[in-house]
Amino acid sequence: MRLSIALLSALLWFSFLTEITASAAKTEALPLGFSAAELPQQEEPESPQFLLLQPDFIADVQEATRLLYNQEFDASAELLASWFAQERARPVAALWDALPLWWLILSDLEAEAHDAAFIEKMELSIRSADLTLRRERQNLDALVVKTIAHGFLARLYANRGAWYRSLVHGRQAINLLNGVGQLQPDLPDLQFGEGLYSYFTAFFHEQYRLVRVISWMVPAGDMEEGLALLRNAAEESAFMVPEAVYFLAHIWLHYENDPETAEVYLNRLMAEYPQNLFFNRLMLRSYYQQSRFQEALQFSGQALERAVAQSDTAAKEEIYTLRGLIYYRMGQLGQAEQYLRKTLELAPALEKGEVRVQQLRARYQLGRLYERLGRTREAEEQFRFIVNLRTDSPVRQQARRHLR
Known part of the structure; x- marks a missing residue:
């Protein structure tokens, strides 16, 4: 909610x-x-x-x-x-x-x-x-x-x-x-706001019961109509083209679970705003979700250079984590451990430290990596560390199951 x-x-x-x-x-x-x-x-x-x-x-x-x-x-x-x-x-x-x-x-x-x-x-x-x-x-x-x-x-x-x-x-x-x-x-720019409203109100009416209960306050739109309006806005708007393109990428990547379609819009964003690390991170997620690991590694190297140049520690955190996950799935466990540990090393420099999303993700994956290598004591250390944190993240419950 x-x-x-x-x-x-x-x-x-x-x-x-x-x-x-x-x-x-x-x-x-x-x-x-x-x-x-x-x-x-x-x-x-x-x-x-x-x-x-x-x-x-x-x-x-x-x-x-x-x-x-x-x-x-x-x-x-x-x-x-x-x-x-x-x-x-x-x-x-x-x-x-x-x-x-x-x-x-x-x-x-x-x-x-x-x-x-x-x-x-x-x-x-x-x-x-x-x-x-x-x-x-x-x-x-x-x-x-x-x-x-x-x-x-x-x-x-x-x-x-x-x-x-x-x-x-x-x-x-x-x-x-x-x-x-x-x-x-009738200006084309208006299609952007109308498209967002139509898509997201329909999405939340479908996904969340509470939204349906208060539907008299937030009438539902139509997801297909919303996407169509956003596509029009991304082509025809005078002011809202970049936001329309971003939200199309965001919706296809995170709500429709279609990273291939999201990539069409992410390519437009990267062509226009290559230094925007927020968009870089979305592109990297798209490659990862499609299991295009070699492309992801190559792109993440470029993104990492930008993150270092811009002193963006949060971007480095996500890039290190995704590189660790990629190497894990490729079976290159030594490389995976290296990058997952790089993520954990950034915790002191980041607000909320060990309970951040990428920190929990990296530590949990590191525990699984040690299990895979038969390093049981080290795996338990990582899972127990997560369980002892004050967080309502579902990763905490996942880690607890590894300790039973």
């Missing part, structure tokens, strides 16, 4: 960005609570008042987003520096300043070291937007920033299991979105 709420919070945020930026071409911001049909028709201004309506700014944001996804944070900020020097850009600048921290959080969701700084920056962007809205209630830039910031906070708190805070920020975002989300509903 935690995953369902986290994903619905993610849907919320992504749909904000999709629906709001869709207004860029022809429509001015609407007063909160009004629809376009209720207002007198106005001609499009020659010089848009808001940054998010200016074609040059939109083009720069698209390029800055590409740099951001490729982990080129400084270059991304530099590209937008001249825009952000303007007084009217303060809310957007405050929001953008927080985005590199979001990628640090996403790269290691088990760590919470960056949470406080990220929350502070998001709250700062909300305050900056509020100052603008006090002077100009219909300022589109400020409304967009405030909506996205509340959506980000809802998503983060959901990932941390802070459901009440997540729902509070989510509701704030929805209320704001109602004032700006009815603009140009």
Whole structure:
């Protein structure tokens, strides 16, 4: 259930960005609570008042987003520096300043070291937007920033299991979105948010009884329709192509258990964002799930070089673990032991240490490796270590069975 709420919070945020930026071409911001049909028709201004309506700014944001996804944070900020020097850009600048921290959080969701700084920056962007809205209630830039910031906070708190805070920020975002989300509903970008909602609500209705019980709150969509909408968004969107491609890869890899199809989209991500270690790790998982071990080893070597260059310990942890699992399945137990132990050596440098997912996975596999080699005492040491940890991971129960 935690995953369902986290994903619905993610849907919320992504749909904000999709629906709001869709207004860029022809429509001015609407007063909160009004629809376009209720207002007198106005001609499009020659010089848009808001940054998010200016074609040059939109083009720069698209390029800055590409740099951001490729982990080129400084270059991304530099590209937008001249825009952000303007007084009217303060809310957007405050929001953008927080985005590199979001990628640090996403790269290691088990760590919470960056949470406080990220929350502070998001709250700062909300305050900056509020100052603008006090002077100009219909300022589109400020409304967009405030909506996205509340959506980000809802998503983060959901990932941390802070459901009440997540729902509070989510509701704030929805209320704001109602004032700006009815603009140009036929734009291709809207298919992204609609596709996510349709797929995941249908998935969770099918998988979880509790979601069916509260279905009056979250009506179910259709998984096939959701995938079709995401495919359209991945080809036709102006703003949401990278997120649509990512979610298609994510869905096929982790929900549909079809790594071959996922790889189609992962190849697109890797071609555009080769330095993004989060995407590197997804590609490596795809190779592993397909038992394409030689390709996985070759690719993991390249990914490991990037992880070392970027000082990404969490990425190294997963790469070492997967290399250990690959060598184990190939029967090269000496190599397998080497990489599994490399994973365990990283525990002191990582938040939550020995109870992390990859740490438990590597230690359990190391115990199985020692069993296979007939090194019973060493195997029992690994399994007993896991059993003595304070964790609700199913790996703990699996390890316990080896001690009976």
